[in-house]
Amino acid sequence: MPLYHNEDQAMLKDSVAPFVAEQAPVSHLRKLRDTADATGFSRDLWAQFTDMGLPGMLVPEAHGGLGMGHMEAGIVLEEIGRNLTPSPFLSTGVGAVAALAKAGGTQAERWLPAIASGEAIIALAIDEGAKHRPDRIATSATRSGNGFRLDGKKSFVLHGHVADMSIVAAKTDGGITLFAVPKDAKGVTVDPRRLVDSSLASHVTLDGVELDADAVIGEVDAGGDILDALLAATRTGAAAEMVGVGQGAMDMTVTYLKERKQFGKLIGEFQGLQHRAAHLYGEMEVARATVMKAQELLDQGSEGARLMVSVAKAKAGRAANLAVREGVQMHGGIGMTDEYDIGLYMKRDRALAEYMGDVHYHIDQVARMNGY
Amino acid sequence: MSELDAFRTEVREWLEANCPAEMREPIRDEDDVCWGGRNFKFKNAAQKQWLDACVSKGYTVPDWPKPYGGAGLTPEQTKVFKQEMKRIHARSPLDSFGIWMLGPALLQFGTEEQKVEYLNPIARGEIRWCQGYSEPGSGSDLVSLQTFGEDKGDHWVVNGSKIWTSYADKADWIFCLVRTDKANKYQGITFMLFDMASKGVTTKPILLISGNSPFCETFFDDVEVPKTQFIGEINRGWDVAKYLLGHEREMISGGGAGGDMVSIGGAFAKAFGKNAAGELDDPILRAEMAAFDVDVFAYRAMGERFMDMWKTGRAHPASSNMMKYVGTELNKRRHELVMSGGGSEALEWDSAETKGGARARGWLRTKANSIEGGTSEVMLNVIAKRILDLPGA
Ligand SMILES: Cc1cc2nc3c(=O)[nH]c(=O)nc-3n(C[C@H](O)[C@H](O)[C@H](O)COP(=O)(O)OP(=O)(O)OC[C@H]3O[C@@H](n4cnc5c(N)ncnc54)[C@H](O)[C@@H]3O)c2cc1C
Ligand SMILES: Cc1cc2nc3c(=O)[nH]c(=O)nc-3n(C[C@H](O)[C@H](O)[C@H](O)COP(=O)(O)OP(=O)(O)OC[C@H]3O[C@@H](n4cnc5c(N)ncnc54)[C@H](O)[C@@H]3O)c2cc1C
Numbered sequence: 001m002p003l004y005h006n007e008d009q010a011m012l013k014d015s016v017a018p019f020v021a022e023q024a025p026v027s028h029l030r031k032l033r034d035t036a037d038a039t040g041f042s043r044d045l046w047a048q049f050t051d052m053g054l055p056g057m058l059v060p061e062a063h064g065g066l067g068m069g070h071m072e073a074g075i076v077l078e079e080i081g082r083n084l085t086p087s088p089f090l091s092t093g094v095g096a097v098a099a100l101a102k103a104g105g106t107q108a109e110r111w112l113p114a115i116a117s118g119e120a121i122i123a124l125a126i127d128e129g130a131k132h133r134p135d136r137i138a139t140s141a142t143r144s145g146n147g148f149r150l151d152g153k154k155s156f157v158l159h160g161h162v163a164d165m166s167i168v169a170a171k172t173d174g175g176i177t178l179f180a181v182p183k184d185a186k187g188v189t190v191d192p193r194r195l196v197d198s199s200l201a202s203h204v205t206l207d208g209v210e211l212d213a214d215a216v217i218g219e220v221d222a223g224g225d226i227l228d229a230l231l232a233a234t235r236t237g238a239a240a241e242m243v244g245v246g247q248g249a250m251d252m253t254v255t256y257l258k259e260r261k262q263f264g265k266l267i268g269e270f271q272g273l274q275h276r277a278a279h280l281y282g283e284m285e286v287a288r289a290t291v292m293k294a295q296e297l298l299d300q301g302s303e304g305a306r307l308m309v310s311v312a313k314a315k316a317g318r319a320a321n322l323a324v325r326e327g328v329q330m331h332g333g334i335g336m337t338d339e340y341d342i343g344l345y346m347k348r349d350r351a352l353a354e355y356m357g358d359v360h361y362h363i364d365q366v367a368r369m370n371g372y
Numbered sequence: 373m374s375e376l377d378a379f380r381t382e383v384r385e386w387l388e389a390n391c392p393a394e395m396r397e398p399i400r401d402e403d404d405v406c407w408g409g410r411n412f413k414f415k416n417a418a419q420k421q422w423l424d425a426c427v428s429k430g431y432t433v434p435d436w437p438k439p440y441g442g443a444g445l446t447p448e449q450t451k452v453f454k455q456e457m458k459r460i461h462a463r464s465p466l467d468s469f470g471i472w473m474l475g476p477a478l479l480q481f482g483t484e485e486q487k488v489e490y491l492n493p494i495a496r497g498e499i500r501w502c503q504g505y506s507e508p509g510s511g512s513d514l515v516s517l518q519t520f521g522e523d524k525g526d527h528w529v530v531n532g533s534k535i536w537t538s539y540a541d542k543a544d545w546i547f548c549l550v551r552t553d554k555a556n557k558y559q560g561i562t563f564m565l566f567d568m569a570s571k572g573v574t575t576k577p578i579l580l581i582s583g584n585s586p587f588c589e590t591f592f593d594d595v596e597v598p599k600t601q602f603i604g605e606i607n608r609g610w611d612v613a614k615y616l617l618g619h620e621r622e623m624i625s626g627g628g629a630g631g632d633m634v635s636i637g638g639a640f641a642k643a644f645g646k647n648a649a650g651e652l653d654d655p656i657l658r659a660e661m662a663a664f665d666v667d668v669f670a671y672r673a674m675g676e677r678f679m680d681m682w683k684t685g686r687a688h689p690a691s692s693n694m695m696k697y698v699g700t701e702l703n704k705r706r707h708e709l710v711m712s713g714g715g716s717e718a719l720e721w722d723s724a725e726t727k728g729g730a731r732a733r734g735w736l737r738t739k740a741n742s743i744e745g746g747t748s749e750v751m752l753n754v755i756a757k758r759i760l761d762l763p764g765a
Contacts (some may be wrong), residue, residue: 002680002681002684003673003676003677003680003681004677004680004686254760254762257762258761258762258763265764266763266764268762268763268764269762269763269764271753271756274752274753274756274760274762275749275756277756277760277762278694278752278753278755278756278759279697279752281755281759281760282694282697282698282755285674285691285694286670286671286673286674286698287670288677289670289673289674289678290669290670290673290674292673292677293673293676293677307669308669308673310666311666311669311670311673312670314663314666315666315667315670360659362666363662363663363666364659364662366665366666366669367652367658367659367662367665368651370635370637370638370662371635371638372635372637372638372640372646372651372652372658372661
């Protein structure tokens with residue numbers, strides 16, 4: 001496959017890009033923020049996403065979805081990133097779908113059609129501390145009656161407070177098991193916190209949560225592979241969204257360089273700024289190619305995908321971070337104001353950077369996969 | 373798709389049957405490179421056998437048309453061919469400025485006769501070319517060049533000097549930028565080709581910090597060049613020169629991806645030893661190497677995307693400047709890490725164990741990557757102007 005968008009993908013982009021830009025530009029985020037919206041996103045917008053079939057893009061056709069791939073999901077995520085659009089697309093339409101589709105079984109039957117029809121919002125309850133360390137999951141699931149009992153604490157659960165179901169990763173006797181924990185399960189306490197980017201993420205406490213045996217996603221003790229699929233999809237998706245955030249910030253900045261005058265010149269004429277902008281352009285292009293490569297390998301089910309996903313999350317993380325830092329700096333004082341959008345890009349980048357492993361985590365993963 | 377698979381099988385079988393085992397080893401030093409040319413001495417029989425085999429199939433220039441010595445492969449087939457070469461770590465059968473630079477310019481601007489006359493010997497490795505662009509006063513500002521060709525009816529008489537001419541002392545012919553109209557800066561340069569054995573051509577090697585002297589000062593003293601030996605139009609050589617520079621950058625930027633060395637840290641873990649956790653035993657260097665690995669894998673993806681887009685006309689014309697900038701800076705970083713990884717051993721300058729200080733010399737050589745073919749600063753200028761459209765750039 002060539003590493004550019006084919007005709008169908010280009011058409012998808014041509015319909016998604018103007019849609020997101022018109023329906024959910026940065027002012028949409030501002031409105032939610034300024035009204036301290038307790039949902040964290042717009043249900044109306046989600047309904048429009050559903051009309052376009054977006055939540056079910058990755059859902060197999062047999063379950064009522066469109067059966068598309070990560071490359072296509074990435075097109076949507078980039079636009080979400082570029083417009084700072086709050087939505088549960090990444091957790092629900094990408095991460096949860098990857099896990100459920102991989103697992104199959106009753107939970108997949110139950111939830112995949114509901115995701116495709118826009119009825120279900122799903123949260124991913126993986127992390128347990130301030131940093132992403134999926135190899136240190138301590139939440140326990142012990143056999144109880146004809147089911148399980150869950151105890152533990154989860155953190156940084158996006159949409160946890162509104163999710164119809166949360167995918168909870170827990171330790172069982174022989175490995176990791178994933179559970180579908182419904183909204184109203186007894187013993188679940190959800191404590192949403194407002195983050196720097198105005199999104200809402202929850203601390204979730206699981207205190208003797210009793211679940212039936214069929215709450216297991218896939219097989220008991222065999223959740224490792226399903227978790228891997230969830231992580232690969234979500235990390236790649238986050239990387240695609242970061243490319244959008246970085247691109248949005250860079251575009252704003254380059255535009256500003258062509259408008260702002262100081263010392264009797266457009267500041268874009270100063271070579272000191274030109275070289276930094278050109279360097280940033282190179283980094284963004286490399287990040288974009290890398291994310292596409294990871295998407296391609298995931299879509300092909302290739303062995304190399306695991307390495308490339310970490311490379312993509314690290315590289316997109318570095319590039320987007322450079323874009324927002326240079327963005328604020330090159331805007332000068334105005335970049336520090338709340339009124340100007342560039343600061344919002346910086347905040348969103350920070351949140352995406354932490355999500356599912358930061359740059360350092362993924363660089364370390366690359367070293368490990370390369371045997372050192 | 374299945375046609376492409378069939379092609380892959382065909383290439384795989386051909387390589388299996390024709391690529392000698394010695395040619396599936398990484399290039400270790402300059403001696404391993406096959407440059408071809410009138411005076412080239414093959415290092416061993418395998419090197420010649422490999423070149424001959426590739427020439428007979430058109431595989432030294434797989435994507436060139438068959439009448440000019442190529443194999444006439446499509447972009448997709450070329451990609452498959454390269455993948456298969458890489459899979460068995462096959463060495464390039466022929467490295468040549470003719471292939472990388474002059475050939476593409478001839479394909480674009482040459483007449484039919486010129487293509488037949490010049491491209492076939494390039495594909496067969498018979499004529500070694502050098503590039504006469506830079507002059508002592510004209511480096512980054514190449515268009516200020518002064519070497520002058522006086523119009524004598526059926527020929528020019530060329531006087532002047534060039535500098536940094538790589539391998540001028542080993543080359544058979546030169547492609548050269550010569551001013552033919554003093555009144556016109558951009559539209560007064562002609563792109564000429566001539567034999568380095570012509571009367572009045574002399575070269576003098578320049579010693580580099582690496583201790584090698586691959587390049588020369590080149591002097592032209594009343595050199596007669598027939599009026600047939602130019603490419604494009606008279607006085608419009610700048611168009612050819614710019615086109616060619618795009619290909620030169622593509623070639624130089626390839627270094628960033630680092631050939632066979634997939635993971636730099638993996639290669640050094642042995643030398644450093646590992647700690648109890650199985651990690652390379654210098655945590656800070658490990659982190660730097662891993663960050664570098666990330667950038668290499670990322671750059672490779674960019675290389676693939678760039679090629680896919682370039683070959684199908686989707687790439688921005690100035691994106692080769694971006695590839696050159698990113699790739700050469702990356703390659704310099706690689707060699708800094710290679711030196712750190714090698715420790716005191718990498719400092720040895722002439723011992724047999726270090727193959728004559730290959731690492732140290734290689735490290736120093738890479739410092740030229742961000743200078744040759746246009747400096748990094750000039751690349752950034754071009755990106756700012758042509759891609760980002762910044763004012764006054
Ligand atoms: C938090 C804060 C507090 C402040 N407090 C005060 C205060 O109390 N009193 C007061 O008077 N001011 C104050 N300022 C204003 C501050 O001094 C200006 O913001 C600063 O001088 C930059 O000017 P500018 O914002 O107009 O940016 P611009 O001058 O528009 O610069 C935009 C960008 O272009 C770059 N640039 C501009 N010219 C060149 C050039 N020739 N070469 C290369 N790059 C160039 C800048 O470095 C910057 O990155 C404050 C600003 C902030 C952010
Ligand atoms: C190993 C090697 C092989 C080479 N092979 C060949 C060859 O085969 N044939 C050939 O013709 N040439 C060759 N060259 C020459 C090469 O193309 C030039 O060295 C290069 O174009 C830079 O020119 P210069 O050395 O005159 O540097 P200068 O142009 O003098 O530049 C000096 C410094 O100033 C910076 N600078 C210059 N202008 C600007 C600007 N506008 N904005 C910002 N910074 C600027 C440069 O980036 C550089 O850092 C080779 C060079 C090397 C090192």
